[in-house]
Amino acid sequence: MEAVTSTTSTTSTTATTATTATSLVPPVPPTLADQLPDLAEVPASLLDDAVLDSFLAWARDRGITPYPAQEEAATALAAGDNVILATPTGSGKSLVATAAHFIALAHGQRSFYTAPIKALVSEKFFALCEIFGPDKVGMMTGDATVNGRAPIICATAEIVANIALRDGADADIDQVVMDEFHYYSEPDRGWAWQVPLLELGKAQFLLMSATLGDTAWLEKDLAERTDRTSTLVAGTTRPVPLDFHYVYTPVHETVEELLDHGKAPVYLVHFSQREAAERAQALTSLHLLGDKEETVRRKAAIADAIGEFRFSSAFGKTLSGLLRRGIGVHHAGMLPKYRRLVERLAQQGLLTVICGTDTLGVGINVPIRTVVLTGLAKYDGVRHRVLKSREFHQIAGRAGRAGYDTEGTVIVEAPDREIENYRLRQKAGQDPKKLKKLRKKHAPEGRATWSESTFDRLTTAEPEELVSQFRMSNAMLINVIARDQWTYAALKSLLRGNHDTRTRQNREILTTIDLYRGLVRSGIVEEVPADTPSGKDARLTRELQRDFALNQPLSPFALAALELLDPESPTFTLDIISTFEAILDDPGQILTAQQRVRRGEEIAALKAEGVEYTERMALVEEITWDMPLREELDNAYEIFCGSNPWAKDFRLSPKSVVREMIEKAMTFSDLVSTYSLARAEGVVLRYLTDAWRTLSHSVPPEFRTEELEDIIIWLGELVRQVDSSLVDEWAAMSDPDAPVTAEQVAEHAFGVGDASLLSANPRALRRMVRNHMFRHVELFAFEREEQLATLDGYLESPPDWPAEMDAYFDEYDDVSTDTAARSGEMVTIVEGTAGSRAEAVADPRAWTVRQILDDPAGDHGWVFEGVVDLDATDDAGEVRLRQLQIIRG
Incomplete structure (x- = not known):
């Protein structure tokens, strides 16, 4: 297997994120929005061509040559068609989505990009801010809204679904780009992918996924609802073909062999966060950065790329060591800033191996040459089962970097027992007696397992058919009733017009009737006379917030x-x-x-x-x-x-x-x-x-x-x-209708922006200092010597806690840790001083703090006295003391 050395990018995914991967400066004008043609000067007959030509010119300026499927999809969108884009992973769906937003913007329309997870929504928000300019792009996640009046909005699918329920065809949505559309079949969340199709009859749709199955029914249904042509752009030919292998070698041996054949970077897929983290640690024994000279060069490049990034938590210190060895970790349990750092280093080609979970299959942009699945079974929250075809192909499709690799490699590891059995067979050779005496390991009972035949089936199987998951809930019903139009007509359209079978529709209608009667009985909904066939309509008796059922509905x-x-x-x-x-x-x-x-x-x-x-x-x-x-x-x-x-x-x-x-x-x-x-x-x-x-x-x-x-x-x-890189955190404090700045985009998109200095927020710091001192009281009261030693591990001369405890408990039976003991009356903070009361000296970068212990006699003679070092506290992001002593009364 030969390594591919080409570095010329031709796909949309690589090209449109090149700046994201290598630059931390705000985007340089002009943006794609600046390429909009002057429609007033374009004859109506040439309008679609003018818009499309402007977009393709922008792509060419960036060295992007669209694939035929990309150009076909963009042409259909420019003509006003709905498009179902069912091309393989790595075939540049991002470029088509960008074209869709550009076309809508050119016509003065409002477009929404939707995705199943907030991480993907925020990633797309940053990418589109860079492409179109921050003033043109907003975000809605249910937690926060940024630039909510923008012409391009990135939102979770539930946001768009609830807008569709509340406003129906009158919603201020002209176009919907639905990424990862196979989530339509998710039992708990599929309703959010279906509802916009049912309710937004005036909108244009771009539905994207590599694993949709047969979509003939969807094309017909969408065309009838929107009165637009629905164009399927599909194909099984990948720009970078995949080479599948089933192997009987342990993971570390598989990785070594892949490195010997130039198949890095490698993504090791696990089905639990614990396994991913443990695997990363286990790989530290391998030489992943090349020979001695190459290792020195790559370590320097990694250190330079990491720069002043602050690894502020326990796992951060572990991750820092792994990254400097060329090993990344990526899963949903990590801090967002760590995930973004791993993605950024991967995009720069600095990581050899990334150990993560199957969540990488949901749209996150990490360029990979080889995907190694450590298994073909997972626990889905209910049971342990073999992967579905759709899940397998979503993960496998991440292999192969267009413009870099001539093929992507997908490896599936045999179960450990099969590997052991295989080695026993190899050792026995062709000797019938030895083969007969082999004591093979058997699959564990009650647990899903896999074999090479499972692998063969999954590699050739078509994705499962999309299955309707429409469900009516009180929250959905309330959103429909909140409309200005006739409630019963809207409900009938929703309940009889959804994609369920007639039998399931009947069941859902009965459920809706029960829910409706409950709302009426509770006084939330009232029936009023109206000019309708039934002579009445329903309305809410109280106003509900616009984001009802999205953010803390209770x-x-x-x-x-x-x-x-x-x-x-x-x-x-x-x-x-x-x-x-x-x-x-x-x-x-x-x-x-x-x-x-x-x-x-x-x-x-x-x-x-x-x-x-x-x-x-x-x-x-x-x-x-x-x-x-x-x-x-x-x-x-x-x-x-x-x-x-x-x-x-709820x-x-x-x-x-x-x-x-x-x-x-x-x-x-x-x-x-x-x-x-x-x-x-x-x-x-x-x-x-x-x-x-x-x-x-x-x-x-x-x-x-x-x-x-x-x-x-x-x-x-x-x-x-x-x-500090959480989008929700900084966005929630800003005007939801105001666009972010280019500086904010640059800072938060890459997770490298440091938090503000802790000392700049004295009120919060005072609370943290109080907590820090009372934490000592709490551990002292329960005689947690080891934890106290860990807490004060950074001090050069920490107190002798065992001796101090002996002295205190010789005098008193216990230490109170109740509300009174935690009160402000038991602690004093003097800002701008260092030292005890008798020897205090002025120091603008120090605070003196005294924490009184609440003894059972009420003597209050024992005191923990410390000096807070503001500079060290700012560096650590947590309270740091210069010294700590115990004063006995």
């Missing part, structure tokens, strides 16, 4: 539940937080880890008490994560659903993540370390971001205590310091 319940809290309670502020945490989506990995730790602690306690193993296991079976206010909230929720039946579509889930961080004065690093969440930092950050945003936007002024304001500011700064 916020109305949380607001109602606040009235049940006791303002005089010492836990009032924490109870507000628990009320809103109960309406947030569950962060599965965090809750599972909390449950595991709580069970472990209880098992240890029961074991110490001499409880037998069987009884111990039975006792801990009921232990779950902490659920503050569970009974109170559950009761309130039942009452709320009685008058708001739409709320039954689940109340009490939990304690932010609350626990406050009660135990935990930082992001503490939370990750305590629950071993290094591989799920992205999940932690997303949850904390959602909590911060929800508290910031939803708590009414009369409930915003000074303590809650401090917590919100602290939480927002914590999010920024961990990962």
Whole structure:
């Protein structure tokens, strides 16, 4: 197998992202928007040709020669057709999408780009900002809106579906580009891909996926609904053909062989984040960067590309070491800035191997020559099963870089047992006696497995047919009723006009009737006289927000539940937080880890008490994560659903993540370390971001205590310091109708923009300093010597914690860690000073902090006294002390 050395790019994907991969400066005018022809000077008969010619000229200026399929699709779009683009992965669908937006812009129309995941939406937002200019592009994700009045909008599919339900054919949407359209068949989310097709009859559609199956019915249906020609642009010929192999070598040997044959970069596909991270560590024993001289050169190039990027978390330090060896890690559990860094280094050709999950198959732009699937079975959240044909081809299609490779390579690893059996057969040779005595390993029972015949079937199988997943919910029904037009006609069109069979439509109609009656009984919907065949219509009795059912739909319940809290309670502020945490989506990995730790602690306690193993296991079976206010909230929720039946579509889930961080004065690093969440930092950050945003936007002024304001500011700064590249985070603080600047695009698109200095936000920093000192109290109270040593590991002369604990507990029985112990009365911060009270000196880059221990006698004679180093704190993004001492009363 010969390595390909060509570096000339000819595909849209490579060409349109070349600047993204190599440049961190704002785009240089002119943009594609500047290429728009003056339609007033173009005869009507030549209009379509003029627009298309302008776009193709822009492409040629960038060295892009469109493939025939790309030009065919763009020509059909310019003629006003719907286009179903079913070409293989790597055939340049991005260029066709760009052409669609350009054509709509030329006609003064508004176009929407939709995708299944927010990461892909934000990636496309940045790419289109660079191509068209930031003033022409906006984004809607349900969490935040950026430049919401722009002519080009990047949005999740659910956003477009809900706009279609609310506004119908009158929606301000002229064109919809639906990426990864095979999500139409997803059981939980497929409705969002179907609804726009049903409701946006005036829009032009571009539906894109490499794995659609037979689309004849879709072409006909779309043409009838929109009164446009529907053009299928398809084909099985890839610009870069794929070479498939099934191998019986362990992964590390497979990788070595691929490197020997010049088949890097390699993407190793795993079906769990843990496996991906562990594989990356295991590969550090291989020499992946070439010979000695080449290794030195490539390490220098990687270090230069990483530059001043801040690896601010536990996993970040691990990732930094891996990247410098040419190994990347890529999965949804990582911080967004880390994923973007890996993508950027891969786009620059600096990584030899990337260990990740199958999420790479969902549109993320990482150029790969070889894809190695470590298996053909996955756990899908319900069961362990063999990959579907569509899933296999989505992943395999990432192999082969157009313009660089003459072919892409796809390797599938045999199961470990098959590899061992194969080696035993090889060792036995042709000796019948030895072959008969072989003790082969068998497939595990109750678990899906695969073989070479599975591989053969998947490589040749056509993608499964698209299957309608239309489902009516209270939220969908409310959006339809919110329209100005006749409700029953709109519902009939939706329920009888969807893609379900007649039998399923009948079932859905009965469901809708039940939902409707519930809304009427609850008083949310009322029937009014109207000039309709039935003589009546339905309307909402109250206004709902425009993004209803997109961002924390149970916020109305949380607001109602606040009235049940006791303002005089010492836990009032924490109870507000628990009320809103109960309406947030569950962060599965965090809750599972909390449950595991709580069970472990209880098992240890029961074991110490001499409880037998069987009884111990039975006792801990009921232990779950902490659920503050569970009974109170559950009761309130039942009452709320009685008058708001739409709320039954959503689940109340009490939990304690932010609350626990406050009660135990935990930082992001503490939370990750305590629950071993290094591989799920992205999940932690997303949850904390959602909590911060929800508290910031939803708590009414009369409930915003000074303590809650401090917590919100602290939480927002914590999010920024961990990962300032989150689009939602900076966008949510800006005017949703204002475009972003080129500088913002350059900063956030690549995840290299550092967070603002922590010392520049003194209110948040004061809260962090208080938390840092109380964290010492918390660990001291429970005699966690090792954790204290870790917490102060950066200090040159940390306290002798074992000796100090012995001295304290000789004097007192315990240390209080309740609300009073955490209060501001127990801590003093003097800004601009360093040293003890008696020896304090002025220092503008230091704060002196004194934390009093709340002993049971109320003597308050023991004090933790530290000096905060602001420069070190800014560098770390977390509180750092110059010194810490314990003063005994």
